[in-house]
Amino acid sequence: MSFLEPLYLLLAGAAAVPLLLHLLRRRISLRVEFPAARYILRAERENSRKLKLRNFLLMFLRILAVLFIALAAARPVGRLIGSGHAPTAIAIVLDNSLSTSTIIDGAPLFRRLRAAALAAARHATPSDRIWLVTADGRVVGGSSSSVADAIQRLEPIAGAGDLPRAVTRAIGLVRAAGLTGRHVAVATDGQATSWRRTTSTPDVGVSVFVPAGNPPANHAVIVADARPTRWTPRGSVVARTLGADSATYRIAIGGSGSAARTLARGTAVADGEILVRAAPAERGWVAGSVELEPDELRGDDVRYFAAWIGAAPSVTVDPSLGTFVRTATDALVQSDRLRLGPDAAIVSADALTRLPALIVAPSDPVRIGAANRALERLGIPWRFGAARHETGTARESASGSLKLVDGATVSMRFPLTAQGEPTADTLARVGAEPWIVAGDRYVIIASPLDPSATDFPVRAGFLPWLAEAASQRLAGDAGIVLSATPGTRLRAPAGIQGVDDATGQPVPITNGEIVAPDRAGVYFMRRGSNKSGAVVVNGEPEESSLARLSPAALRARFDGRDVILTTDGERWASDAYTGSARRPLSTPILILAALVLLAEALIARGSGERSNRGTVKAAA
Amino acid sequence: MESSRAVRADLFDPASLASLGHVEIVARWVVDGFLNGLHRSPKKGFSVEFAEYRAYQPGDDLRFIDWKIAARSKKWVVKQFEEETNLRATIILDVSRSMAWSSAPAVLSKQRYAEQLVAALSLLLIRQRDAVGFIRYDDKLRTIIPPKARTKQWRRILHALEEDGAGLASIAPEALMQAARLIRRPGMVVLISDLLVEPAAVAEAVKMLRAVGHDVTVLHIMDPAERDLSLGGEAVFADPESGLEVTATVADVRAAYRTTVEEAIAEWRSTLQSTGAGYEVFTTDEPFGVPLRKAFAARQRLP
Numbered sequence: 075m076s077f078l079e080p081l082y083l084l085l086a087g088a089a090a091v092p093l094l095l096h097l098l099r100r101r102i103s104l105r106v107e108f109p110a111a112r113y114i115l116r117a118e119r120e121n122s123r124k125l126k127l128r129n130f131l132l133m134f135l136r137i138l139a140v141l142f143i144a145l146a147a148a149r150p151v152g153r154l155i156g157s158g159h160a161p162t163a164i165a166i167v168l169d170n171s172l173s174t175s176t177i178i179d180g181a182p183l184f185r186r187l188r189a190a191a192l193a194a195a196r197h198a199t200p201s202d203r204i205w206l207v208t209a210d211g212r213v214v215g216g217s218s219s220s221v222a223d224a225i226q227r228l229e230p231i232a233g234a235g236d237l238p239r240a241v242t243r244a245i246g247l248v249r250a251a252g253l254t255g256r257h258v259a260v261a262t263d264g265q266a267t268s269w270r271r272t273t274s275t276p277d278v279g280v281s282v283f284v285p286a287g288n289p290p291a292n293h294a295v296i297v298a299d300a301r302p303t304r305w306t307p308r309g310s311v312v313a314r315t316l317g318a319d320s321a322t323y324r325i326a327i328g329g330s331g332s333a334a335r336t337l338a339r340g341t342a343v344a345d346g347e348i349l350v351r352a353a354p355a356e357r358g359w360v361a362g363s364v365e366l367e368p369d370e371l372r373g374d375d376v377r378y379f380a381a382w383i384g385a386a387p388s389v390t391v392d393p394s395l396g397t398f399v400r401t402a403t404d405a406l407v408q409s410d411r412l413r414l415g416p417d418a419a420i421v422s423a424d425a426l427t428r429l430p431a432l433i434v435a436p437s438d439p440v441r442i443g444a445a446n447r448a449l450e451r452l453g454i455p456w457r458f459g460a461a462r463h464e465t466g467t468a469r470e471s472a473s474g475s476l477k478l479v480d481g482a483t484v485s486m487r488f489p490l491t492a493q494g495e496p497t498a499d500t501l502a503r504v505g506a507e508p509w510i511v512a513g514d515r516y517v518i519i520a521s522p523l524d525p526s527a528t529d530f531p532v533r534a535g536f537l538p539w540l541a542e543a544a545s546q547r548l549a550g551d552a553g554i555v556l557s558a559t560p561g562t563r564l565r566a567p568a569g570i571q572g573v574d575d576a577t578g579q580p581v582p583i584t585n586g587e588i589v590a591p592d593r594a595g596v597y598f599m600r601r602g603s604n605k606s607g608a609v610v611v612n613g614e615p616e617e618s619s620l621a622r623l624s625p626a627a628l629r630a631r632f633d634g635r636d637v638i639l640t641t642d643g644e645r646w647a648s649d650a651y652t653g654s655a656r657r658p659l660s661t662p663i664l665i666l667a668a669l670v671l672l673a674e675a676l677i678a679r680g681s682g683e684r685s686n687r688g689t690v691k692a693a694a
Numbered sequence: 695m696e697s698s699r700a701v702r703a704d705l706f707d708p709a710s711l712a713s714l715g716h717v718e719i720v721a722r723w724v725v726d727g728f729l730n731g732l733h734r735s736p737k738k739g740f741s742v743e744f745a746e747y748r749a750y751q752p753g754d755d756l757r758f759i760d761w762k763i764a765a766r767s768k769k770w771v772v773k774q775f776e777e778e779t780n781l782r783a784t785i786i787l788d789v790s791r792s793m794a795w796s797s798a799p800a801v802l803s804k805q806r807y808a809e810q811l812v813a814a815l816s817l818l819l820i821r822q823r824d825a826v827g828f829i830r831y832d833d834k835l836r837t838i839i840p841p842k843a844r845t846k847q848w849r850r851i852l853h854a855l856e857e858d859g860a861g862l863a864s865i866a867p868e869a870l871m872q873a874a875r876l877i878r879r880p881g882m883v884v885l886i887s888d889l890l891v892e893p894a895a896v897a898e899a900v901k902m903l904r905a906v907g908h909d910v911t912v913l914h915i916m917d918p919a920e921r922d923l924s925l926g927g928e929a930v931f932a933d934p935e936s937g938l939e940v941t942a943t944v945a946d947v948r949a950a951y952r953t954t955v956e957e958a959i960a961e962w963r964s965t966l967q968s969t970g971a972g973y974e975v976f977t978t979d980e981p982f983g984v985p986l987r988k989a990f991a992a993r994q995r996l997p
Binding site (some may be wrong): 104105106107108109110111112113114115116117118120121124125128129132 | 791947951958
């Protein structure tokens with residue numbers, strides 16, 4: 075039994091009134107003349123034992139009546155003994171977020187939640203309606219056995235899910251059922267990051283089961299990225315760990331589990347960042363992972379990434395571009411980051427004959443016309459303007475992560491003008507005007523790569539920029555990487571015909587949408603038989619923070635009056651099912667109080683006697 | 695039925711009746727109403743009607759010899775009549791303080807009720823040519839009027855009713871003994887009291903009266919509230935006469951009180967009847983005719 079207005083229990087203190095009256099009854103000040111007082115005295119003497127018993131009984135009944143009234147005022151709700159429960163619409167919200175897979179006391183916390191949910195489901199009668207709603211938004215309804223089966227099969231997902239949304243959905247289900255008994259039973263670990271929003275539960279009873287115990291300290295990989303996505307074949311893995319102390323990590327690529335090859339091992343400092351550069355021998359789309367030593371929450375000890383790995387692109391270099399380009403190209407070739415070959419060209423715009431190409435503005439303004447004609451001939455929607463001799467500073471676009479161009483001084487340029495609405499990226503600007511743009515298989519730079527026009531060729535960023543441009547922009551479209559959390563709906567890129575998991579099992583694409591699988595990992599997208607990208611599924615980083623809400627804070631997340639928190643799974647299971655049987659008890663208690671008062675009146679007045687208080691006053 | 699009752703003052707509500715006039719007038723109404731309601735019978739009559747003849751015995755009063763029969767038959771016979779008034783009655787009234795109490799303004803006090811009763815009863819007896827005496831007492835004998843059958847006697851009794859009383863005790867035994875002294879030959883004694891005294895002493899006095907041949911009738915007057923404790927609440931109940939104080943919750947003791955009162959009445963009845971005395975209980979809300987009839991019935995039992 076619980077109370078909706080517990081402060082009214084203070085009224086129970088009024089029970090002292092009849093007690094005091096009973097004890098102080100001999101201090102009565104009203105004096106009445108009554109010649110036959112001797113008979114009263116005789117009656118009292120002859121019936122003293124009976125009168126004492128009667129007075130005690132009256133006092134007891136009066137105290138009981140006051141207590142009942144106070145109890146009723148406190149608006150108790152509870153289950154009446156033997157009342158069973160009314161037909162109930164009940165939705166069990168089972169938290170299957172990643173954090174529930176934490177091992178506490180030797181077993182995953184989820185098992186306790188699941189066991190309680192199973193117990194709750196098995197209390198159902200055929201007159202009930204029951205649903206299971208999971209943190210990842212799944213809803214299973216039907217008979218108690220089918221819901222129990224669904225609970226039995228349920229496993230934690232790799233992400234956080236959305237518990238407030240699940241509760242809202244559960245409330246909608248029980249409201250729509252049209253039964254008077256409506257209850258939402260929530261089994262959760264009470265993780266603070268899972269309960270950030272408040273849910274309104276105005277007319278639905280809610281019981282929340284949060285197993286007792288403190289969450290363990292947790293290590294987790296909260297970031298794992300391949301940079302860039304396209305390795306030729308060099309690339310780097312950037313990761314970040316969470317934990318109060320250092321942890322050993324392993325970076326693996328090329329498969330799953332033991333089939334994966336270790337790319338690097340090391341020790342990450344507490345809450346530290348890991349950067350590992352590599353040039354793996356694998357080619358094509360590969361899955362990789364950053365792993366920590368297992369701890370109580372295994373699910374966030376691994377985080378996945380995907381990268382495309384290929385050979386260094388081959389380029390031809392236009393000799394007219396000058397010393398700086400040639401020297402930089404030689405250096406990249408010597409370091410195996412470029413090859414000399416026909417795949418792409420680094421060429422002055424006026425000598426452009428094919429794509430892919432890194433197109434450099436001609437050093438002679440006279441050649442601008444030829445350059446623009448070459449651009450037009452190859453369908454490139456950009457044109458060079460008249461030479462502009464004014465000094466400016468190049469700024470990379472916000473999307474540029476390497477910032478290799480930022481700060482370069484530009485003293486002469488041929489402003490680029492878009493023809494129509496080009497589908498191109500502006501990689502850098504000088505002032506407000508595009509300076510370096512990139513499109514399908516081309517990159518255009520609006521100044522000659524010569525110190526008389528810009529100091530970019532002599533800056534430290536030039537060499538990696540040139541390698542990046544050649545490998546990422548000129549080597550063709552290898553595809554894209556979509557990052558998602560479990561259950562996220564993703565729009566499938568154009569032309570994608572299938573998504574496979576690591577074992578080759580297909581992930582359905584419905585109406586052009588991919589639902590990110592519950593299990594973390596790398597899922598490759600296909601165009602025909604070729605891999606053309608990857609969906610990388612990882613849990614939300616905040617799911618690794620296992621801190622729980624206090625009971626009061628968790629209670630405050632439910633904006634309703636009939637909300638009960640418990641750490642007792644069995645009680646929760648019975649309360650959940652008897653939630654509707656937890657009825658307001660005020661009326662039965664008031665009836666009891668009335669019966670007690672009736673008994674008191676009968677005893678006080680004796681058998682059918684009448685009292686007439688006014689007569690005393692008149693006689694007095 | 696209703697109409698016949700309506701004209702009989704002895705059946706009126708006593709409080710209403712008492713409010714209509716002085717005790718003298720009210721007593722007359724009551725007695726007239728009472729007499730109208732009586733059935734005629736030899737035993738209940740009070741005339742000097744002829745009853746029978748018997749043979750003359752030496753010593754018989756010569757006035758009662760029937761001379762006509764003597765002339766015709768040469769035999770002396772004497773006329774026998776119903777006895778003329780020769781009863782000597784004494785009415786004893788308790789006027790102690792407890793008698794002055796009433797439970798409500800609309801209810802006659804026991805004393806006022808008893809005074810009406812005394813006036814009516816004495817008038818009734820005097821009309822029958824009985825000699826009526828009157829004694830008032832509280833903690834002492836307040837009034838002593840020897841029995842006489844004159845009409846003026848009733849006036850004396852009415853005057854006596856207006857005298858002081860309300861003493862803090864009730865000496866019923868002494869009053870009874872005084873009555874015995876007033877009536878030399880066997881007669882009738884009527885005690886009207888609320889009997890808030892010890893029964894043993896009263897019973898002893900009654901016993902002595904009975905021993906000398908008096909017929910004793912005790913009319914026990916009670917206020918209705920004294921009979922059933924029809925009060926309410928919690929209070930200190932004080933006896934104005936004895937000073938006794940008892941704290942009680944009426945609802946708590948009412949049932950036990952009623953039982954106790956019934957036991958006390960039964961005790962009085964048993965004690966007095968064992969001595970041969972009559973005993974009747976009345977409450978002050980009963981019409982005067984009821985106790986009057988009981989008292990008159992006692993008189994009719996006498997020769």
